[in-house]
């Protein structure tokens with residue numbers, strides 16, 4: 001495979017569930033796909049609503065570990081002296097965290113539930129067994145999903161009136177309710193795009209500067225970072241999805257077309273590391289030809 005400068009200076013941000021991962025939850029396959037992007041000379045960074053504990057499992061499979069963004073942008077784990085971008089001089093290590101602490105966030109949610117008289121339950125109130133049953137994760141993985149620092153997924157928040165009421169009440173406290181693939185999640189006013197912007201700004205100060213940014217996602221909580229892309233890849237897992245997939249994708253596309261700097265939008269039918277790598281390979285090859 002041959003590369004050109006733009007291809008080598010491409011930066012890829014990717015959601016995990018419903019995008020790089022599908023229902024098989026193949027972390028080894030996902031890590032190998034990330035490593036293949038590294039081999040192409042680009043840099044691929046996972047950005048997920050998952051916890052740091054869950055995302056560390058993926059990093060352990062990577063031969064070329066990268067930073068990752070966890071809990072919808074609340075935190076960035078930079079790793080420890082990782083050489084993830086070429087020719088970098090100084091890069092951060094360790095972890096950065098923003099927003100309200102988890103215990104305070106959960107207390108506020110319980111108070112609002114009582115005040116608004118609506119029905120939902122946070123992961124902090126559920127056993128690992130119940131989280132495993134609701135998410136179809138293994139019991140061990142459900143335990144990792146409960147190790148949260150700054151965001152709370154809510155289950156049984158089923159009717160749109162309750163969603164609207166909670167959203168409005170949270171906004172008064174500078175908190176946000178976002179829809180992921182399966183659940184609504186409450187966080188501080190920091191989204192995936194905030195963490196992505198922080199990483200791009202940092203790289204722009206280095207000798208290795210991203211010339212093209214590709215962002216991959218499938219859900220409304222990916223829109224903020226998809227809108228920052230030069231090229232936005234919209235995934236839809238047609239095998240496991242049983243919701244309003246065509247309608248959702250249409251609304252997401254409309255949002256992106258109307259963004260301040262609209263990205264080029266490509267639709268990808270499928271999810272999982274094979275579909276993901278094919279889509280990335282073809283996007284990088286397009287750059288090579290342009």
Ligand SMILES: [Mg+2]
Pocket residue numbers: 015016017018019180181217218219
């Ligand atoms: Mg997703």
